[in-house]
Each structure stands twice: as structure tokens, then as C-alpha cells.
Amino acid sequence: MKVQLVLALLSLAALANARKPSAARYDNFKVYRAFVEDNEQLEEFKKVHQHIQVHILHEIGGPNRSYDVIVGPLFQKVFEKVLHDLEVKYEIIVEDLQALLDESSVDEDAPMDWETYHPLSTIYDWLDDQCAEHDYLECKVIGHSHEGRPIRSVKLSKREGNKAILLEGNIHAMEWISSATVTFILNQLINSKDAEMQRLTEEYDWIVVPMVNPDGFVYTHEVERLWRKNRRPNGYTNTSGPCFGIDMNRNFDFHWSGAGWNIEDPCDHWFGGDEPNTEREILALQDFVSSFQDGYIRAYMAFHAYGQYVLLPYGHSNTEFPPNYDQMMRIAAAFADGAVDAYGSVFTYGASGLLNYVVSGAAKDWAYGVKGIPFTCTIELRDKGTFGFFLPSNQITEVGVEVTEGLKSLVAKADDEGIFD
Template identity: 30%
Template sequence: MRPRILPVLTLGLLASPISGISNTHSDNQRPLVLPAPLLTNSESALDRYDGEQVWRVNWEDVEDRDKREFMSRLESLNLDIWQTTSSTLDLRLPSSHLDHLHSLLPPSASAQIHILNLQQLVDATRPDSAKPDKDWNLDSLNSTFHSAYHKLTELETFGMKLVERFEFLDKIEIGKSWERRSIWGYRVRKDTSDSKSSDEGGGGGEKQEEEEDKVEIVIQSGQHAREWIGPSVALYFLHSLAIGSEDPESVVTQLLESFTFTVVPTINPDGYVWSHETSRMWKKNRQDVGGKRNCKGIDLNSNWGYHWRPPHSPNPCSETFPGNHAFEAPEPAAMARYISNGSSDGLSGGEAVRSFVDLHSYGQLFMFPFAYSCSTFPPDAEMLMEAALGVSKAMRTTSGEKYQAGQACSMTFRAPGDSIDYVYGVTDVRWTYSAELRDTGTYGFMLPPDLIRPTAEELTSGLIFLAKFIYKSEIER
């Protein structure tokens, strides 16, 4: 794959690149000892990130074996890896850790500062809790809701307001989180034989008679708590479907003749709440996992039950901790049950899930399985790639932003236990993808609020293209 050219943040003067330094030490050097772990399970409110930065390691010429060893050392030291591609790795660390980064770099690698002041970006993205705005205009995608990030209660309030307002939208509970919060899904489907009951403010959980030939497209987001853009974009897409369902001439109305769309904005509600109320950089769920420091959290996107494997040196406090066994975390287990046999438990309405898209950030990628290894090529790879290229083109046509398409294993260094691997490899959902939304690293997980809407618009265009592609490939003929 041709290496990507990625921008460098210009919040301040850039430091000079650091040339690659071997991991070997001379006899008079002290062994590497890091300060207190960067990542903690602090119970204090509103962790701050003053003095922390994000560095981009350029490792295009580093052997895969050395890349894995480098990543393993970073993870063992509780350093926070933000993103990995075939050519770069983004790493969060305090400026005081810079010398230690020098010592860890593999041969042929170099690094330069990418985000100079992390706290500045955190402040710029935090919702204004003093002025909650719940008078959202539901009849237009220009609603102020899509111009800011929101706490979980506001996400759920907006979803419920959509259910109450739009006839073809209902609400289902996918399951419960570790802390017993509901994992809500919102379903858009048009049924000419039986309209939705109007009881109890729209009948959010009413079951309907379904046409036998309908199939389901599932959109999931929020596995990683700090990726706030995912839930925001998912709800924009849901809103666009709801509005489109009322226009008899719209492409959405045409698609609803054949498809049900199910959107799960926040599969990790506990982690999402924690990222708002305590630690903005929190990634995992909030499950008790033990360890010497009574650690919490499993990386949900490493806990799905396909080619799952335990880490060589388990560290429950690590941000990438995959759990002690597959589906130990209740959140992916609930979602897997829904996708696998929702029709038997009354949730899915009897449709077969035909497509699954998992939303993440960041990197601007649209990827198909497998993520765990490139040694196995999916039988549908040619069709998956054709559709992914079309999705990327639709997104680029909408906004001008380029999204790369390809197989996940070749585009990122992802762990086993990935959601798309399970959905494709076990539940046999053919059109399975993972999307890494904006941006390519300038802001990382702190995408400014004014970029929520354009990101959502391009993703909506891409998903509509995907649905039309599936229709032409499997339903129309």
C-alpha cells in the first residue's frame, strides 16, 4: 500500500524530528525506568492533560517484527497508542517522557511532535454543561444538536425525541452494559401492512409485521469511549433516515422498501459517561478486571470471539487489555447476540442482517475483514473492495475529504478479537466494514465540533451508497 501523507498539527512550533535510535544500551547507561504510568484509573473528576503531547512515529521502513515488539513495549509501559497504520504510529505522552521515547524507538524509525498541547484540544471539544440545549429542531438536519458533542443523557433524549416524532422509527434495547446501563438501538423500517402504534408517545418498542424479503443493515459506534465523533455521526445518520422516510420520492424511502436500518450509537455507555465526567482519554468499558491496582476496563474491540487470544503479558490496566476470555465484556456479547439471533429473541423483527458497519476514529479509512491477520483473505474480498471504493468515492464527492479503502489488516495494526472479524467470520454477514472517521491526526480524538456535521454528511453519503450497492448486487437481480 502506498504510504499516506498526513498533516502535522500547527498549534505551535514543531519540534525537530528525532532520528531512529537503537534499543541497545551501553554499559554505563541505566536501564529504562519510566515515571509513574501515564494511564491511571483515577476516580478524581475531570482529569487534565497539561504538558501532554501526541507524537507521530514514522516507521514505514521498520520490519513488522520490530513494529510488534515496539508496540508491545509501549503497551507494557501503559503508554497510550492512539493510531497505527503501515507507515505511522501516534502516541500520547507527557513531554517529560520524551527521552524515554528516544530509547524505545526501533532502528529506522523517527518521530516528531504532532499535537503540541493536548489539554487545549480537550477544552475545545468539551460540551458546555452550563447551557444544555434540548430545544432541537427535529424537522431539519440543520438542528443545533449536530453542532456539538453531548453527554449520554442528551444522546438518549435526542434518540427518544426522534422516536416520538417519526412514524417509522422505533427503539430497542440491545442489552445491558457492565454498570447496567441500557444499550439502545434505533430502528428505521417502513411496513405498509401495519404502521407503528401511536400509544405511549410513539410506541418505541412496538413490534410490527414484516415483509419476508427485508434485510437489515446495522450501524454500530462508540466501542471506544473517547471517540466522541462516532455517536454524533451515528445519530446524524439516524436523523437523516428519519427525515428521508417522510418523503415518498427520497432515496431513503426507496431503500426502506427492502432494508431495515438499525443504528446503535453508543455500545459502550459506561465508558462514554466516564470520558465525559472523569477522563477524556478513557477508551475501554468500566468492568472490574483486577490487577495490582484494581484495574477497570476491557478494550471492547479486542474482545469479540473470533480468533481472540490473550496477550503474551496480560496487563489489566492497559488501554488495550482484551479481557481474560472472549466476550467477557457484556457489551460486545449483547451486540453479537443481536446480530446472530435477534430474530429468535424478538428484537430484529425477523430480518437477516446483511450488512454491519462499525464506526471509529480516526484515520479516514473504510475497511473490510480481516483485521487479525492478512494470512486469510475473505472469499468476498473482490466485492467488498468494490463496494468500499464506491463508499470512499461517495464520501470524497460529498466533502472533498479522501478516505482510503482496503483490508483492515493491511491498513492498521489491529488486535485479534475485532468486531468486523467476528461478524463476517462467525455470523456470516457479507457486507461487513469498519470505518475510521475524521481526521488523519491533526486533532485525533478531539475533532472540533464544527467538523461534526461535515463528517456526518460524508459518512451518510457513503452508507447510502453501500445500501444501494447491496440492493443492486443481491436484491434487484
């Protein structure tokens, strides 16, 4: 009987191990930066991924821009030949992607800090500790992901009558620096002895949702570091099988599906869904924002990577601008002025449709266009492309410091501009 029990347990263990997916590796994968000069090159460049197995790291917008592309060893010579034939100039910016990823390996057992990247469990344990230690924090589960993971919020309020600033992180799974920065800021707000940070917590309420996409985030740690979307099966298939996920920052119901690269391809990284507001994660976020009295939340800031931008509404157009766009530009300029003082990082600011690329259905545009929050933005964090989405963990603290300094200046300018009136 004991032998049978042992064999049964061994069988269960073997089955569990067999079912646990192994993390994808990128040994000798290169990251290319292609410089697309004109519309003719652009139209041909858009077709490359249909014929060669490559991973384009960000949406393809217009000409006169560079685009970063991951290519495995089997396709590198073919890819280089295609670029040569198209007369598209390029450079190799990462020789071995796996070696770069290994620079930010995750210690599952390390306590929460901002020297390394952490798994979801460590982040959530740290939130629990903070919530237990400070009675001015109101901590909630605002909803659950497709796979049932909680989506957590923390509201910091020390005085009645304050207006609020909302910080949102990691709606895109692969952008680890996002939640790392949002939790860095939250830690400063809670634990810093800096007089200015203490004043900010006395005069303003802070609402923080550090992890909008927990399923995707876990998937990037356990299976696929390059994953961007959530993990809901979206009902489509391709030659590799069922397709998963919606780009949740393309699924908000404000000019949804009006513009964007490959937002209609259900198996690509930027699929915005068959209709808006389909994802339970963003519905939970929207319901949470809507649960507060109108006029209470006065600033909404979504944190992303990369490029060092302060992106303002609107994203769906490069010719249409919000009524108070000039005011928002002055506030964004204050952030850039504050951030550059820390380590010299230069942030460019302006409407996202103008500076970055035209795309619809983003959180910041919904917050402005639907909820009427007078200052909204996307902060695209470090860097400008040397490491891109794979920023080494030894830069987390510097990013946190420069963004915190920028945030101080932003809030001061927003107050001067009457945003919190």
C-alpha cells in the same frame, strides 16, 4: 435540630463532592508522531512505554508506519532523547493537548445537534423524543452495561419484507465522533426531506445501536478523555491499583486472541479479556443481532476513529480473505467514491489485517464469520491524524454529510451486487 439537619446535609454534600472524580487535564501535554522504519526500531519502540510514562494512541503493528504518542511535560525531553538514540524520526503534531480538547468542550445543557459533542443523557433524550414522535421506529433496551446503564437500539421499518442494515457506534469510549456520526445518519434517515434518503427508508430497514459502551463514554466525559475500554474491574492490579476494562472490540469469539498489540496486558488499553464473550455489553449486542431471523441483516457497519478507512474482514490475518472479498471490495469502493464527493475526504478500503494491523476478536469479523452477514465493515472516520481521536466538534456535520453520501453509494452498489437478495 434544624442546625443538626443542615450540618448533616452539608456533610452529605461534601462527601458527594469528595467522591466525584475530577476530569484529568492535559495542559502542555504534546502529541508526537514517531516514524518507525524497520523491525529493529520497532522492537525497541515497543519497549518505550515500559520505562517512560507515555500514552500510545493506537496499536503498534509493523514497521514503515507512524505512531502517535501523548507525552506529559515531565517526560518530553527523555522521550525525545530515546527517539533520537533509536534514530526514530518524529514530529510534534499537537503542542498542547488540553488546548485541542478545549476546542470540543461539551455543553451539558445544549439540545441535541451535530455542532457539538453531547453527554450520554442528551443523546438518549433525543432517542426518546424520536421514538415518541415516529410510529415506524421500534425502540428497545437490548441490555445493560456493567454499571447498569441501558444500551439502546432503534429499528426503522416502514415496509414488511425489507432486508436490514445495522449501524453500531461507540464501542470504544474515546471515539466521540462515532456516536455523533451514527446519530447524524439516524437523524437523516428519520427527518431528512432528501428524496434518496426517503427511498432508503422505504426500501430497507435500519437497525441502529449508537452507544455500545455507555459506561466508558460517560467516563470519558467525567474523568478520563483518553479512556478506550468498558469499565468492569477485570481482576488485575498494577502499581496504580486495580485495573479496569476490556477492549470490547477484541472480545468477540471469532479468532479471539489470535493477534493484536498488548491484548494480553490487562492494564493496557487493548486488553481483550481472559476469554472471549466475557462482557455483558457485547453479549447484549450479540443476542440482539441473533434475535433476528437469519438472512435479515445483510450489512453490518461499525463506526470508529480514525484514519479514513473502510476496513473489511478479516482482521486476524493479512493472508486470509473472505470468499466474497472481491465483491466487498467493490462495495467499499462505492462508499469511498460517494464520500469523497462531499469534501474531498479520501477513504482507503481493504481487509483490516492488510491495511491497518492484524488484530482478533472484532465485531465486524464476528458478524461476518459467525452470523454470516454478507457485507461487514469498520468505517474509520476522520481524520488521517491531524486531530486523530480528538476531532474538533466543528467537523461533526461535515463527517456526517460525507459518510451519508458514502452510505448512499454503498447501499446502491450492494444492491447491484445482490447483497439484499
